[in-house]
Amino acid sequence: MSAAESTTSHGFSQEELDRVTAQQGLVREHLDARRPLIANWIERFENDGDDTIIQLVSSWKAPVTRAWQQLTADAVDLDELAQRVASTANWGLHLGASRRVAWDADNADGTAAFNAAGVHVHIVSPGSLHPQHDHAGGCTALHRLPHWVPDVRLTGPTTAVTLANGGKVDVLAGHHQVVLPLSVVTYRDLDGYTGSYMTGSGAGYCAAERDGWLLEDQGESLELPLWALSAEILAYAPEGTVVGEPPAGLEALAGTVSIWRQAEKKTYTSGEGSDELTEAIGELDLLTMLEEAGVAGERRGFFTCGPCENWLRAGSDAEKSITVHDCGEHGRWVQVWTTGIPTLPQGGHSRLDAFIGLTGRDIAEHRGAEMARLGLVKPRDFGGVTAEGLEDEADELEARAAAGETTVPGPPAPAGADIVYVEVGVDGLLQRAQRCREAAAVMTANQPAATPMSDATFISEVMIGMETAEEDEGAADRAVNDNTDDEDKPDNGNGAPDKGDASDGADDEPEVEPARVVREYAGTPPREKEILQYPMPDIPAHVQPVAGATTSWREVLPPLANFRTHDFVAHEWIFSATPGLSHVAAAADARGVTRWGLLGGLLPRVAGAIPSAVRLVPPAAEGYEDDGSDDTSEDGEGEGTSINVYSVLVGGPSSGKTNTMTAAAGLIPSAVAGVRTLPPGTGEGLLKEFPRPYAADDDGGSPADAGAPTIGSVGGDGSSILLESDEIDIFVGEMMRQGSRTSGWYRSMWMGGEVGNTVSDKDRRSFIAAHSYRFGILLGAQPDAVVPLFAENGRGTPQRFVWLPAQQSVRRGTYPRRLKTAEVHWFGAGPSMIPGSVPRPPVWISPPAAATEQLERDRWRAASSDPTAVAKEADRAEAIASRHAVLNQLKISVLLAALDGLAQPQDTHWFAAGAVMEVRREMISRLVAETDEAKAEGKRVEGAYNGIARASSDAAREAERDHHVARCAAKIMKALVADAAEGKRARTYQAAIRVLSGKKLASGRSDRELYGRAALAAVQASPSVIDDGTYVRFDGTKKAA
Structure with a gap:
């Protein structure tokens, strides 16, 4: 067998290929048998009118249309589809477009549970009828959605639901399709077993009265039971709707149909965070390249995630060999499903590597040459060692070998010593020549072309930041400008024009700096170094206006975002949903910082201005029984949860974290809020900064520790402290000190708990009663500096922080020096008659009605969790984002209500706080990914140094x-x-x-x-x-x- 033959056939024998051909005869028999039935099914689909039928590939079950997920019933020509099915094509039902949900029983136990519960059966696959198939005994039941369910994309669990009897059921909705009866498929993994999809009664799985198609023909709607819908969807149900309970055996299917949301992980968009070489490789048309190279195989329709095409190599028994992704979830990666290709391992590969492997070549050996052949790279010097120089050296070595020379110079000799020659033979010289050529190829392959991208599309030339003369005479000086007087003076990074280098070549191309113009968003996310202005997101329909707010409204400008903050724009509706947040947005815009960052900087200061007696109602308050006692002297002592808040503003070096913290301090000065700010220090030192509850110690008559202020001596009652630092390293360094109890105290103080210590030396004693203080933390952090704090995941430390992005932005509009939100009179508007040394009675904050469901769900999660479970490394992002998330959201809703001048949060504040938590979740996900990448990069650098050694x-x-x-x-x-x-x-x-x-x-x-x-x-x-x-x-x- 020649090299070319082995490359294109991958070792399949003629006997194996003949077997595949023989299977086509079985397929033809089934195709002939189904043709008389096609007209009846077309009539059924036309009478229904609501189902979207799509074409599938011949002999299998993948869609043939690239963007099949966007198809609707109006876009499908049933007559044309009937002709194709009459030929060789298969067909399927698009669940999302048809407003259907499928229960797909994966095994006989699942079908048995359906039978016991009286569930109808629509479809039985040929695989279900084969005893050796993975899903033998399974079936599919289709349901229609109730009319009041909104037209949004739905989804089910990502894995099969396990029923009480061991049955497995896939809940399919949205971007899923099910294969329809009459479709003919061949199972290569079952030795070419071929069969047709059938109806439930046609396969003998049920009687006619339980056949789903026959029931629909008789006018039955077969709606999805309401108990299968999530609480989020049931919120749309008409008032008085009875949900019902699942029948015995199907309890696990309750609440499994929910509204689909984009996965909380980075999506891949062309041009985002990738260089030109990556983009060029992603543009390769892999399947066309394989066809042109003569690699035997066939296209096998599209995968479920998007316009991602499947391909099957000739002779394979699988349903697909590879999937060439081109979607937002997987980017332009190639997924290899099989382990049968010796030169292409199972897993993910670039399109370039996949092409090399599928043409039977070693990827590492041929990558450089293939990139050069495709014109993806051009050679570039490596500091004096060039690819051309290595090629010349190889030529010289080969010439010496041809001349019969057999030695090469040995290791470097001391000064003055004779050069030592080592005998390597002619073959040794030739091997050295070969290594030189290989190094030259690698050197050439690793150099991406450095030409700047020039395909940017700008829709509008609108300049953002230009106020009118009436608003600000100096606005033009602050406008974001394009190239002006310094057009020929590139910035050297220090704010001064670069003087250049005398050795610079006159014909060097100057670096093109992007125009510093904010343009309107036109549907394409911003590129790196671009800022776009977006339309103001609509306030969700379920969010109602705030009632009774005493804070006045401010005008909210459209949001701005760059290529990394683009994902947060959808949540900026909150700044136009409450009057208090409209002030935050206006203040952030006027100070040239991002809204999310300023909000994160203000939250601890807003909380610090609220008396410590204000707290959330105890979770168990509804279970209290009135004992008839009138004694309220200790009413609520130690009960409830504090509204103390910890914030971390995340941003790169010199990006605006300190500016944001300074802006927050200017808007709510410590003296105005009655808050003392302290730098990070020891836990003992922090506790001594709080006032002691009494002027004398336990022994009576002794003065209190001079280092601890008494109540009322510093800024109000002195019980409100904000620990503030723009460098998280300082904070973490003390917290992680061996033997330090600081971390545990911080966690307790977030809840408002009692903290302190008891030692024999009374000068070292410290004690703070529960809910007698207000304590907040505000930190600035660079992404790579959060690793130590994330390491406290198992103890719950990072979960208590609100992680928000902070950086500079375009300065727009004006705002007063102080935050102009209304004051909240927590103890009434009149002067208090209670002495400052006497603790205030609690002021209880109740959760808004909208929070009830989430609070109950969080309680259930906690009650059903494993008390001995330890957080796993792979679950860090989810653990940090989810634990304490409900309580954090509740605290934030209280503070947002306070910005509106309200003492009690409303549903709107709860929903707005939820948007803040979504931004927090995304930040945590990114930070975990960045820290993991930093660790990996450290390992790579360490490996490189070891390689040099x-x-x-x-x-x-x-x-x-x-x-x-x-x-x-x-x-x-x-x-x-x-x-x-x-x-x-x-x-x-x-x-x-x-x-x-x-x-x-x-x-x-x-x-x-x-x-x-x-x-x-x-x-x-x-x-x-x-x-x-x-x-x-x-x-x-x-x-x-």
């Missing part, structure tokens, strides 16, 4: 190996010469290698094992040796060069 020893080892290879090659050549002299026939490759000693050396391996292949290769390269592909022999009539 090993380079010198590798050189010595190579010289030693070259010597032994030459020695063994001489021994093989001697044997071949002897064979020729005695008239013996040629030796096989293995026989030639067996000339070498098989005795184990000190290394534990023999000459035969260590050098056999390399020595044989050296012999094969000799001009006096004839190699016919299997045998080698010495030809005495030929002369060595």
Whole structure:
């Protein structure tokens, strides 16, 4: 078999290919049997009018249309589809467009549960009728959605639901399709088993009265039971709707149909975070390239995630060999499903690597040459060592070998010493030449072209930030400008024009700086270094206006975003949903910082201005029983949850974290809020900063510790402290100090708990009663500095922080120096008659009605959790984002209500706080990914340094190996010469290698094992040796060069 044949067939025998051809005869029999039935099914679909029928590939069940998820019933020509099905095509039902949900029983136990519950049956696959199929005994039941369910994309669990009897059921909705009866499929993994999809009664799974299609023909709607819908969807049900309970055996299917939301992970968009080489590789048309290269295979429709095409190599028994992704979820990756391709392992690959592997070549060896062949890269110098220089060196080595030279210079000798030459033989010189050429190819392949992208599309030239003259006479000076007077003076990074370098070439192309113009969003996310203005997102329909707010409204400008904050724009509706947040947006715009960052900086200060007696009602308050007592002297002592808030503003170096914190401090100064700000320090030192509850200690008459202020001595009652630092390293450094109890105290203080210590030395005692203080934390953090705090995941420390992005932005509009939100009179509008040394009675904050469902769900999660479970490393992002999330959202809703001048949060504040939590969740996900990447990069750098350290020893080892290879090659050549002299026939490759000693050396391996292949290769390269592909022999009539 020639190399070309093995490349295109991947080793499949003609017998295997003939078997595949024979299967086509079975397919034709089923196709002939279904043709008379097609008209009846078309009539059924036309009478229904609501179902969207799509074409599937012949003999299998994947859609043939690239964007099949966007198809609707109006876009489908049933007559044309009938003609294709009458030929060889299959068909399927688009669940989302048809407003259907499918219960797909994966096994016989699932079907048994359906039968016991009286569930109808629509479809039975051929695989279900085969005892060796993975889903033998399964079936599919279709349901219609109630009319009041909104037209949104729905989804089910990502894995099969396990029923009480062990049955497995996939709940399918939205972008899923089910194969319809009459479709003919061939299961290659079942030795070519071929069959047709059937109705429930046609397959004998049920009687006619339970056949779903026949029931629909009789006018039955077969709506999805309401108990299968999530609470989020049931909120749309008409008032008085009875949900009902699931029948016995199907309880696990309750609430499994929900509204689909984009997965909380980075989506891949062309141009986002990728260089030009990555983009170019992603543009390769892999399947066309395979066809042009003669690789045998066929296109097999599209995968469920988007316009992602499947491909099946010739002779394979699988349903697909690869999927070429081109979607927002997977980018332009190639997923290899099979393990049967020797040169392309199972898993994910770039389109370039997949092409190399599918053409039967080693990926690492041929990647550089293939990139050069496709024009993806161009050569570039490596600091004096160039690809051309290596090629020249290879030419020189080959010329010396042809001239009969056999030595190379040895290791560098001391000054004045003679140069030592090492004997490597002709073959050693040729091997060195080959390595030079390989290095040149790798050097060339690793150089991406550095031409700037020029395909940016700008829809509008609107300049953002230009106020009118009446608003601000100096607005023009603050407008974001395009190139002006310094057009020919590029910035050197220090704010001054670069003077250039005298050695710079006159014909060097200057770097093109993007125009600093904010343009309107036109449907395409911003590129790197771009800022776009977006339309103001609509306030969701379920969010009602705030009632009774005393804070006045401010005008809210359209949001701005860059290529990384683009994902947060959808949540900016909150800034136009409440009057308090409209002030936050206006203040952030006027100070040139992002709204999310300023909100994060204000939250701890808003909380710090609220008296410590204000707290959330105890979770167990509804279970209290009135005992008739009138004693309220200790009413609520220690009960409830504090509204203390911790914030972290995340941003890169010099990006605006400190500016944001300074802006927040200016809007709510510490003196105005009655808050003292402190830098990070020891936990003991922090506790002593809080006032003692009494002026004397336990012994009576002794003065209180002079280092601890008494109530009322500092800023109000002195019980409100904000720990603030724009560098998280300082905070974490003290918190992680060995033996420090600071971390545990911070966690308790977030809840408002009692903290302190009891020691024999009264000067070292510290104690703070529960809910007698207000404490907040505000930190600035660079992404790579959060690793130590994330390491506290198992203890619940990072879960207590609100992680929000903070950076500079375009300055727009004006706003007063102080935050102009209304004051909240927590104890009434009149002056208090309670002395400052007497604790206030609690002021209880109740959760809004909209929070009830989430609070109950959170309680259920906690009640059903494993009390001994330890958070797993792989679940860090989810654990940090989800634990304490409900309580954090409730605290934020209280603070948002306070910005509106309200003492109690409303549903609107709860929903707005939920949007803040969504931004927090995305930030946590990104930070976990960034920290993981930083760890991986550290390992790679460490490996690179280790590689350099090993380079010198590798050189010595190579010289030693070259010597032994030459020695063994001489021994093989001697044997071949002897064979020729005695008239013996040629030796096989293995026989030639067996000339070498098989005795184990000190290394534990023999000459035969260590050098056999390399020595044989050296012999094969000799001009006096004839190699016919299997045998080698010495030809005495030929002369060595």
